[in-house]
Amino acid sequence: MLPAANSYEELCNRFRWDIPARFNIGVAACDVWAARAPERTALIQIHEDGSRAAMSFATLRARSNRLANALAGLGIGRGDRVGILLPQCAEAAIAHLAVYKLGAVAVPLFTLFGEEALAYRLGDSGARALIATPDGLSRVAAVRDNLPDLSETICVGDLAADSHDFEDLLERSSDSFMPVDTAAEDPALVIYTSGTTGSPKGALHAHRVLLGHLPGVEMPQELFPKPGDLFWTPADWAWIGGLLDALLPSLAHGVPVLAYRFPKFDPEYAFALMAELGVRNAFMPPTALKMMRQVPKPWVRYNLNVRSIGSGGETLGPGLLEWGRETFGVTINEFYGQTECNLIVANCAGIMPVKPGSMGRPVPGHRVAIVDAGGNPLPAGQEGAVAVHRPDPAMFLAYLNKPEATAEKFVGDWLLTGDTARMDEDGYLWFVGRDDDVITSGGYRIGPGEIEDCLIKHPAVAMAAAVGVPDPVRTERVKAFVVLNDGYNADGDLVRSIQQYVKERLAAYEYPRDVEFVPRLPLTPTGKIKRKELRERGAAACAPGGSE
Numbered sequence: 442m443l444p445a446a447n448s449y450e451e452l453c454n455r456f457r458w459d460i461p462a463r464f465n466i467g468v469a470a471c472d473v474w475a476a477r478a479p480e481r482t483a484l485i486q487i488h489e490d491g492s493r494a495a496m497s498f499a500t501l502r503a504r505s506n507r508l509a510n511a512l513a514g515l516g517i518g519r520g521d522r523v524g525i526l527l528p529q530c531a532e533a534a535i536a537h538l539a540v541y542k543l544g545a546v547a548v549p550l551f552t553l554f555g556e557e558a559l560a561y562r563l564g565d566s567g568a569r570a571l572i573a574t575p576d577g578l579s580r581v582a583a584v585r586d587n588l589p590d591l592s593e594t595i596c597v598g599d600l601a602a603d604s605h606d607f608e609d610l611l612e613r614s615s616d617s618f619m620p621v622d623t624a625a626e627d628p629a630l631v632i633y634t635s636g637t638t639g640s641p642k643g644a645l646h647a648h649r650v651l652l653g654h655l656p657g658v659e660m661p662q663e664l665f666p667k668p669g670d671l672f673w674t675p676a677d678w679a680w681i682g683g684l685l686d687a688l689l690p691s692l693a694h695g696v697p698v699l700a701y702r703f704p705k706f707d708p709e710y711a712f713a714l715m716a717e718l719g720v721r722n723a724f725m726p727p728t729a730l731k732m733m734r735q736v737p738k739p740w741v742r743y744n745l746n747v748r749s750i751g752s753g754g755e756t757l758g759p760g761l762l763e764w765g766r767e768t769f770g771v772t773i774n775e776f777y778g779q780t781e782c783n784l785i786v787a788n789c790a791g792i793m794p795v796k797p798g799s800m801g802r803p804v805p806g807h808r809v810a811i812v813d814a815g816g817n818p819l820p821a822g823q824e825g826a827v828a829v830h831r832p833d834p835a836m837f838l839a840y841l842n843k844p845e846a847t848a849e850k851f852v853g854d855w856l857l858t859g860d861t862a863r864m865d866e867d868g869y870l871w872f873v874g875r876d877d878d879v880i881t882s883g884g885y886r887i888g889p890g891e892i893e894d895c896l897i898k899h900p901a902v903a904m905a906a907a908v909g910v911p912d913p914v915r916t917e918r919v920k921a922f923v924v925l926n927d928g929y930n931a932d933g934d935l936v937r938s939i940q941q942y943v944k945e946r947l948a949a950y951e952y953p954r955d956v957e958f959v960p961r962l963p964l965t966p967t968g969k970i971k972r973k974e975l976r977e978r979g980a981a982a983c984a985p986g987g988s989e
Contacts, residue, residue, distance in 0.1 A: 442655040443664060449793040449802060456656065456805035460834055464625040466651045467505065467541030470692040472620065475502035483692060485671075485718065486531050487701035496531055498695075501538065504531075504611060506618035508539035511610035512570065515593045519544035519621055522566045522631065524591075525679070526550040526559070526573035526581075528702035532597045532607060533678050534688060536572045541629055541648070544621030548631045548643075549679040551966050552577060560584035562633050563591060565842060566643055570594070575601045625649040631841055632681050634780035643841035644780045651689050653834030657784020657804045658690040661751035661774035662722050663791045666694040670748065673699035673715065674724040675706055680967050681780045682754070686724045696722075708733040716743040723747065727755040728968035730773070731897065731904060734761065735926075740768050751776050751787070754969050756872050758894030759797035775800055777870065779858050781850065782829045782836040785809050786870050798894070799869040800862070807833060811864045816852035821866045824873055828855040861888070878972050880909035882917045885950050889972065892943060892951055896921060899942045901929040906962050906970045907953060910979035920979045921953035924961060931958035955979070 442459070446452035474481060479499035486494045517523060523540045525547055527533035540547040548566045550559060552574070559581055563571065570593040571581060578594055578601040585591065596604040623629070629648040633641040659665045672691040676683035691698045699718055703710075711733055715723070725733075730752060733739070747769040753776045765773035772790035777800040786809055788801035795801075803809040808830035810818040819825045829836065831854050839847040850856055861873040873879055873888035880887040889907040896905035904924040909917035921939070929935060936956045944952035957979075963971040 442652070443659045443805065445664070446792060449789070452660075452789075452792060453805045458652075458806050458834060460625055460649055460652055462625060463622060464648050464652065465541055465544075465620050465623045466629055466648050466689065467538040468620050469651060470541075470689050471498060471502050471505060471538045472542075474498040474692070474695045478695065481695060482697040484531050484534060485697055485699050487699065487714070487718075494531075495697075501531075501535065503616035505535045505538035505542060506616045507611040507614040508535055508607075509543045509618045509620075510614040511595075511605075512539060512543055512545070514614065515570065515605070517543065517545055517570050517593065520628065521545045521570070522548050522568040524548045524550055524563055524566070524568040524571040524573070526552060526554075526571060526577040527597060527678075528552050528574075529678055529683070529700045530597075530702065531700060532572070534692070534698075534700070537678075537684070537689070541623075542618060542620040544623055544627070546628050546631060546645075548633075549684060550577075551677055551679040553966060554580075556580050556583050560587055561640065562643070563588050565633075565640075566631050572597065572607070574598050578604055623648050625652070626838075628838060632684075632780050642843055642846055644837040645839050645841050646837050649834045650685065650837075651693060653836070654685045654690055654784050655693070656806050657776065657778065657787055657835065658686060658751075660789045660804050661749070661776045661787040661801075663749040663771075663774070663789060665722060665749065666691075666696045667721075667748065670694075670696045670721045671699060671719055672696055672722045672724075673701070673718070673720045675703055675711065675729050676724060676726055676967060681778075681783050682724060682726070682967055685783060686751070686753075691722075706732060708736050712736060712739045712743045712745070715747065716745050719746055721746060721748040723750045725750055725752050725773070726968035727752055727757060727761070728904075728964060730757075730761055730765070733768075734764050735903065740770075745769055747771055750774065753777055753784075754967060756798060756800070756890035756894065758890075758897075760894065760898050762795070762797050776804075777801070777827075777872070778835075779860075780837075782833060782856055782858070784835060785829055785833075796869050798891070799865075799871050801870065802868045803870075807835070809870070810855070811862060811870075812852070812855055812857075814852075816855045819864075821864055824861055824863045826876070827858040827860045827862045827870065828852070829858070830854055831856060875972070877976075878908070880907070880917050880919055882909065882912070882919060883915040883950055887919060887951055891947060892919060892921070892953065895943050895946050896923065896939065896953075898946075899939055901925055901935055902939065904962055906972060906975055908972050908976045908979055910955065910976070911983045918954045919951065920955035920957065920975075922957050922959050922962060922975055925958060
């Protein structure tokens with residue numbers, strides 16, 4: 442969707458949205474290429490035993506058509522919600538495409554969700570059907586009585602009780618299917634996102650969301666696609682990062698996608714996989730990059746052929762950027778977005794300078810600003826709320842069943858992301874933190890990202906998180922939770938060394954007055970640090986009778 446350009450300014454000047462009135466994700470991400478280049482590879486599946494299987498666009502169309510017919514035969518139709526509880530695998534891609542072509546609404550679900558999490562999302566969405574593995578179906582079976590709308594379950598793998606067999610349904614269904622004629626504004630997808638308060642909210646997206654994401658994928662992936670590209674991400678396709686930062690945009694561009702589910706992320710195997718399969722493009726969450734950074738001299742041991750890497754979710758610092766250049770031979774392009782309106786800010790090292798620590802500049806087509814509480818854009822250099830102006834093709838339609846929460850998300854026509862940042866004179870955005878992540882100490886507003894980036898440069902520190910804890914004098918003081926590299930002793934001398942290290946490199950008011958060594962950091966399924974959990978833990982330790 443982005444035009445060829447030699448500079449960011451040229452890219453913005455030449456870009457125009459082209460959103461047709463009628464549009465269907467399933468057609469765009471499958472059927473178009475099945476007609477244009479039927480034998481072109483769409484998916485490369487890596488199985489648990491290490492074997493692999495390639496699937497063409499023609500096969501992907503035939504199998505998704507069969508599933509669409511099967512779902513229709515079970516009474517699932519336009520507007521019905523269909524849960525997809527599957528890992529990265531061909532069946533997950535087939536399920537999404539079938540649901541979109543049917544005019545139904547996909548509800549992706551993370552495979553590690555427990556019974557309560559699944560019950561809430563399936564119940565809140567009113568899902569009528571669920572496609573899942575036997576393990577997933579066993580968890581849903583425990584709460585099935587609380588899901589009166591769930592009438593059909595389809596099992597991928599060894600058949601579970603009271604379910605339809607996925608392969609049997611496909612075998613008995615026709616591979617000819619006429620996709621439903623959907624409007625670009627028709628609902629296609631519900632992705633649940635956990636806010637700072639209350640239950641998770643289902644962000645309802647229209648079919649146009651795929652088109653809205655394309656510029657935000659193309660920019661950090663160095664004007665993707667190029668001949669020979671092959672995309673992979675360790676991010677689960679149940680999340681917007683895996684689904685709309687990688688899988689669907691790649692298929693829409695006719696670029697093959699590598700599908701592999703890590704039982705537990707293995708940085709050594711990630712390098713081996715990228716080298717062996719010739720991965721050219723990747724979306725790598727910062728946590729994955731930090732883990733891969735601990736692998737010694739991968740550029741010597743693996744023959745990598747990477748063209749572009751995008752990363753988002755946590756701020757990258759100069760250290761990770763330099764490691765990325767040394768390891769992959771490319772600049773890792775940081776980008777920014779959220780479930781409600783994703784991929785709206787990005788870097789692209791090929792056409793503009795990358796400022797270490799910056800999220801980048803607004804992606805062409807998106808009006809992004811830093812605003813005050815009243816929705817008024819602020820001048821360069823001032824901190825405020827990151828906001829996106831509507832209408833925007835990447836923006837959600839609404840929170841499902843939550844009109845008040847939807848209204849609260851906006852100030853006028855500005856969608857408030859809930860993040861704090863500043864924009865410099867060149868239009869680059871600098872992340873400060875979530876509204877509730879910003880640390881207020883002694884009159885200073887301190888973002889955790891900068892502290893964390895400094896901490897992980899200390900030779901003893903593998904991973905770190907910074908939060909604010911109550912302080913009777915300063916309002917809050919900085920506390921660091923630190924995971925150590927092997928060979929270091931968690932003692933007072935190391936605490937002082939770490940504190941001095943930050944104090945010397947940042948500022949005296951930013952150094953962590955409290956340091957707690959932990960075996961691991963609490964992370965969300967997408968690899969983001971659960972700072973809320975750490976703040977609560979830190980606050981409890983500061984309370985009377987606490988451990989501090």
